[in-house]
Amino acid sequence: KNQVEQSPQSLIILEGKNCTLQCNYTVSPFSNLRWYKQDTGRGPVSLTIMTFSENTKSNGRYTATLDADTKQSSLHITASQLSDSASYICVVRSLGGGNKLTFGTGTQLKVEL
Amino acid sequence: DTAVSQTPKYLVTQMGNDKSIKCEQNLGHDTMYWYKQDSKKFLKIMFSYNNKELIINETVPNRFSPKSPDKAHLNLHINSLELGDSAVYFCASSQDQSSYEQYFGPGTRLTVT
Numbered sequence: 001k002n003q004v005e006q007s008p009q010s011l012i013i014l015e016g017k018n019c020t021l022q023c024n025y026t027v028s029p030f031s032n033l034r035w036y037k038q039d040t041g042r043g044p045v046s047l048t049i050m051t052f053s054e055n056t057k058s059n060g061r062y063t064a065t066l067d068a069d070t071k072q073s074s075l076h077i078t079a080s081q082l083s084d085s086a087s088y089i090c091v092v093r094s095l096g097g098g099n100k101l102t103f104g105t106g107t108q109l110k111v112e113l
Numbered sequence: 114d115t116a117v118s119q120t121p122k123y124l125v126t127q128m129g130n131d132k133s134i135k136c137e138q139n140l141g142h143d144t145m146y147w148y149k150q151d152s153k154k155f156l157k158i159m160f161s162y163n164n165k166e167l168i169i170n171e172t173v174p175n176r177f178s179p180k181s182p183d184k185a186h187l188n189l190h191i192n193s194l195e196l197g198d199s200a201v202y203f204c205a206s207s208q209d210q211s212s213y214e215q216y217f218g219p220g221t222r223l224t225v226t
Contacts, residue, residue: 032213043117043203043217044156087154093213100169101215103156 002027004092004104012110017080021107023073023090031093035064035075038087038106047075047088080111116140117218119204125224126194133190134221136204144168144210145187147179148203150220156203162187163210191223199225 004025013019025033032051036044048057048064050073057064061084063076077084090104117138126132138145146169147159161169165181176192191198204218 034213038154041220043205043219045217046214049213089156101158105153105155108154 002092002094002102004090004102006088006090006104006107008107009105010108010110012112013080015080015082015111015113018076018078019080019109021075021077021088021090021109023075023104025071025073025090025092025102025104027071027092027094027102029095030068030071031095033064033066033073033093034091035062035073036089036091038089040086044089077109082111082113085109085111117204117206117216119202119218119221121221122219123222123224125226127226128194128196130194131190131192132194132223133188134202134204134223136187136189136218138185138204138206138216138218140206140208140216141185142206142208142212142216143184144207144212145181145184146205146207146215147187147189148205148217150201150203152200160187160189161210168210194223194225196225199223 007022034049035047038044050066061078066073087106089106120135144163146161150156159173160179162181178190181187201220203220205215207215
């Protein structure tokens with residue numbers, strides 16, 4: 001069964017600090033992995049998309065890593081800001097028709113002063 | 114200039130009623146989706162349409178009936194609403210079935226009392 005698990009479930013950090021969110025998946029065959037940011041009351045917005053051959057990809061203060069051998073990904077946030085407070089969702093796409101995605105349950109991040 | 118829009122944003126209704134949620138995208142995309150996000154923030158795909166044709170139909174009660182009058186619109190009609198239907202429903206679109214990127218609408222929060 002295709003699954004995506006994220007940890008921690010929730011996280012509170014002080015503004016300016018760094019943090020790392022984890023994603024483990026069992027989706028097979030693997031096509032790509034994305035990290036989404038979902039602000040409260042809004043739809044998810046894509047942060048990064050990583051394919052099988054990519055190990056690291058950055059988008060501003062966000063850096064995603066992918067280890068396709070161990071089926072793990074991480075999202076590192078540098079110098080956190082209050083606006084980073086959101087749910088971060090790991091989404092894995094499997095090869096095959098229909099563009100079917102498997103969503104993780106997300107990590108709820110809160111950045112405080 | 115909203116890319117993916119949904120109406121209404123909030124919907125409160127009683128059990129047994131029939132209601133519809135509308136979605137429109139102005140991105141020129143071929144593929145549209147409906148997702149359900151439950152109270153635990155878990156996103157699950159319900160339906161996917163490509164050029165007005167149904168391509169994904171997950172195990173969803175037949176009280177839910179999607180309708181795509183044209184490729185820019187995907188509406189969701191729900192008959193005989195139940196308490197368990199309470200959730201946030203997200204519409205999304207992508208360039209085509211194989212596109213990596215999906216763009217989400219702001220969501221419709223449905224509350225069934």
